[in-house]
Amino acid sequence: xxxxxxxxxxxxxxxxxxxxxxxxxxxxxxxxxxxxxxxxxxxxxxxxxxxxxxxxxxxxxxxxxxxxxxxxxxxxxxxxxxxxxxxxxxxxxxxxxxxxxxxxxxxxxxxxxxxxxxxxxxxxxxxxxxxxxxxxxxxxxxxxxxxxxxxxxxxxxxxxxxxxxxxxxxxxxxxxxxxxxxxxxxxx
Amino acid sequence: xxxxxxxxxxxxxxxxxxxxxxxxxxxxxxxxxxxxxxxxxxxxxxxxxxxxxxxxxxxxxxxxxxxxxxxxxxxxxxxxxxxxxxxxxxxxxxxxxxxxxxxxxxxxxxxxxxxxxxxxxxxxxxxxxxxxxxxxxxxxxxxxxxxxxxxxxxxxxxxxxxxxxxxxxxxxxxxxxxxxxxxxxxxxxxxxxxxxxxxxxxxxxxxxxxxxxxxxxxxxxxxxxxxxxxxxxxxxxxxxxxxxxxxxxxxxxxxxxxxxxxxxxxxxxxxxxxxxxxxxxxxxxxxxxxxxxxxxxxxxxxxxxxxxxxxxxxxxxxxxxxxxxxxxxxxxxxxxxxxxxxxxxxxxxxxxxxxxxxxxxxxxxxxxxxxxxxxxxxxxxxxxxxxxxxxxxxxxxxxxxxxxxxxxxxxxxxxxxxxxxxxxxxxxxxxxxxxxxxxxxxxxxxxxxxxxxxxxxxxxxxxxxxxxxxxxxxxxxxxxxxxxxxxxxxxxxxxxxxxxxxxxxxxxxxxxxxxxxxxxxxxxxxxxxx
Numbered sequence: 001x002x003x004x005x006x007x008x009x010x011x012x013x014x015x016x017x018x019x020x021x022x023x024x025x026x027x028x029x030x031x032x033x034x035x036x037x038x039x040x041x042x043x044x045x046x047x048x049x050x051x052x053x054x055x056x057x058x059x060x061x062x063x064x065x066x067x068x069x070x071x072x073x074x075x076x077x078x079x080x081x082x083x084x085x086x087x088x089x090x091x092x093x094x095x096x097x098x099x100x101x102x103x104x105x106x107x108x109x110x111x112x113x114x115x116x117x118x119x120x121x122x123x124x125x126x127x128x129x130x131x132x133x134x135x136x137x138x139x140x141x142x143x144x145x146x147x148x149x150x151x152x153x154x155x156x157x158x159x160x161x162x163x164x165x166x167x168x169x170x171x172x173x174x175x176x177x178x179x180x181x182x183x184x185x186x187x188x
Numbered sequence: 189x190x191x192x193x194x195x196x197x198x199x200x201x202x203x204x205x206x207x208x209x210x211x212x213x214x215x216x217x218x219x220x221x222x223x224x225x226x227x228x229x230x231x232x233x234x235x236x237x238x239x240x241x242x243x244x245x246x247x248x249x250x251x252x253x254x255x256x257x258x259x260x261x262x263x264x265x266x267x268x269x270x271x272x273x274x275x276x277x278x279x280x281x282x283x284x285x286x287x288x289x290x291x292x293x294x295x296x297x298x299x300x301x302x303x304x305x306x307x308x309x310x311x312x313x314x315x316x317x318x319x320x321x322x323x324x325x326x327x328x329x330x331x332x333x334x335x336x337x338x339x340x341x342x343x344x345x346x347x348x349x350x351x352x353x354x355x356x357x358x359x360x361x362x363x364x365x366x367x368x369x370x371x372x373x374x375x376x377x378x379x380x381x382x383x384x385x386x387x388x389x390x391x392x393x394x395x396x397x398x399x400x401x402x403x404x405x406x407x408x409x410x411x412x413x414x415x416x417x418x419x420x421x422x423x424x425x426x427x428x429x430x431x432x433x434x435x436x437x438x439x440x441x442x443x444x445x446x447x448x449x450x451x452x453x454x455x456x457x458x459x460x461x462x463x464x465x466x467x468x469x470x471x472x473x474x475x476x477x478x479x480x481x482x483x484x485x486x487x488x489x490x491x492x493x494x495x496x497x498x499x500x501x502x503x504x505x506x507x508x509x510x511x512x513x514x515x516x517x518x519x520x521x522x523x524x525x526x527x528x529x530x531x532x533x534x535x536x537x538x539x540x541x542x543x544x545x546x547x548x549x550x551x552x553x554x555x556x557x558x559x560x561x562x563x564x565x566x567x568x569x570x571x572x573x574x575x576x577x578x579x580x581x582x583x584x585x586x587x588x589x590x591x592x593x594x595x596x597x598x599x600x601x602x603x604x605x606x607x608x609x610x611x612x613x614x615x616x617x618x619x620x621x622x623x624x625x626x627x628x629x630x631x632x633x634x635x636x637x638x639x640x641x642x643x644x645x646x647x648x649x650x651x652x653x654x655x656x657x658x659x660x661x662x663x664x665x666x667x668x669x670x671x672x673x674x675x676x677x678x679x680x681x682x683x684x685x686x687x688x689x690x691x692x693x694x695x696x697x698x699x700x701x702x703x704x705x706x707x708x709x710x711x712x713x714x715x716x717x718x
Contacts, residue, residue: 020296020372027368030402038410126428132503183429
């Protein structure tokens with residue numbers, strides 16, 4: 001690239017400027033792609049979590065009870081814990097700490113919630129199962145966590161959960177914990 | 189801005205003088221100088237913040253500040269050091285050295301370059317303004333979440349979080365612009381005959397850094413934007429009550445955050461072999477192996493992010509995957525260490541200040557890497573996560589591995605940039621003060637972490653008192669010795685023994701063929717590389 005003539009040099013420089021701008025704009029597409037990727041990760045992560053049970057996510061709508069074959073040869077212990085998140089003036093706890101059942105067997109457990117404020121308050125329960133690998137096998141038929149719950153001032157409500165553990169549960173899992181966190185569902 | 193510092197360069201160039209020169213400049217050397225000056229100022233700002241923290245931790249109990257202010261200091265210290273000190277310093281060197289090392293007349297997109305720099309001061313103001321406002325009773329101070337912005341804390345936090353989010357946006361745009369410029373420069377502006385595999389290691393390091401930046405900074409920008417809409421516009425990206433997931437933020441953040449570590453380190457890994465070969469007076473060992481290792485580390489760095497939150501409740505297969513992939517990074521890194529050591533092997537070594545910093549760097553960064561291997565182990569991490577062990581670990585990688593590497597580069601190229609030799613005696617004093625006080629600051633923190641002291645907490649149990657005291661005293665020595673560095677740099681800019689063109693006896697590369705200091709417009713006619 002030895003440059004002899006003046007005008008030759010200027011046109012070469014112009015060519016290079018053009019090439020630089022072109023490549024610069026091409027690289028902007030990588031940036032745009034990364035931004036799209038960042039936002040695409042939100043639904044992708046949800047899909048991944050539902051598929052793999054990552055993070056202990058369970059079904060948020062009712063499961064149909066199909067060909068439930070009760071596996072009488074196995075016992076599974078399901079423990080229950082509860083949390084009330086800051087901003088929600090409720091007491092909330094499971095009526096029983098744990099339950100022992102066969103895979104496939106449908107059980108109902110009860111939770112009790114009490115609004116200790118003097119206002120009508122709405123809450124939303126978010127379930128999570130540990131270990132994560134078991135979360136796909138805990139099937140809820142009916143749950144207070146499928147919808148918003150509203151309690152009047154001082155009201156106490158018994159909240160039922162009907163569920164079963166799928167017989168496909170991996171054989172090395174004999175124990176799981178279902179945790180509910182109750183969040184305030186009022187507009188802040 | 190120190191407008192006087194480089195004023196003697198401009199005898200034969202037609203450009204505005206005074207403040208307008210710096211506001212409007214598109215010259216790569218001017219912009220590089222501004223980046224480096226900005227980085228140095230912010231390094232001192234971030235340093236004073238951490239000295240306030242160390243002062244609080246001098247004794248158990250709360251003496252100097254309330255916990256909320258303490259939390260603000262640690263978060264802003266990290267953001268300032270990473271985004272406003274280390275990254276601009278690396279970008280400053282990129283601006284100064286990449287055109288000189290590849291024989292280009294300037295950066296490819298000079299106006300973008302100017303814009304990239306001038307986004308930084310407003311970003312730094314946004315980051316630190318909440319402190320100042322809080323002093324006058326306005327608002328509740330800066331973000332108090334630590335630099336990682338984890339929700340739900342960051343969703344609940346005060347207006348300081350919004351300031352930090354916008355600051356990150358500006359800093360992100362600035363780095364992305366800088367990176368696009370670097371890539372275009374390297375691809376389009378190389379001198380004839382300068383093939384990719386002939387480029388100096390520093391240019392290689394920056395090329396990969398730039399690609400990592402444009403691929404991951406937008407993810408961070410996206411994540412903090414989601415945080416912003418969660419805070420103010422009723423979305424539920426990270427709000428579990430609305431079906432979101434706080435852990436998702438950790439994934440997004442560290443998808444950026446882990447490559448960020450290598451973004452900070454790769455340019456420095458480029459300095460090291462060049463300085464080693466100069467002062468060992470023999471060609472660097474394993475050039476190709478180093479280039480491929482750079483690529484390997486760059487590629488691995490984007491698939492290992494979840495090792496930053498092993499304890500957040502990931503399923504076992506994911507833990508195993510992230511553990512093994514993280515440990516896999518040590519393979520290319522070991523190749524690099526081997527090459528660095530082999531470059532010195534049987535060389536006629538001399539130990540001027542840049543070489544002292546570099547050899548010290550190899551050792552200290554080695555400690556940083558090995559302690560990282562401990563943390564990559566899922567079982568061990570369960571114990572050390574969020575303890576002072578990790579604080580010590582990442583300061584070995586980012587203070588020793590980052591800042592001491594940058595300082596090696598400063599001492600190495602400062603005579604080239606200014607045309608004067610710095611004071612060698614003071615330089616060596618600075619090295620020994622830094623290296624010794626650095627180790628005395630952070631070795632106790634390894635022990636504190638092993639003993640179970642959690643990080644980010646202003647108070648601690650009595651049993652940790654002695655080690656914290658040692659750490660605090662050494663941190664103040666470390667901080668004050670950096671004033672010596674500032675003094676050395678300023679006196680070197682002002683005057684001193686004239687530097688020769690080659691500066692160092694064994695220096696190789698295009699930048700050493702230019703006069704010291706190089707003319708305002710260099711390589712207007714590109715050299716031909718044989």
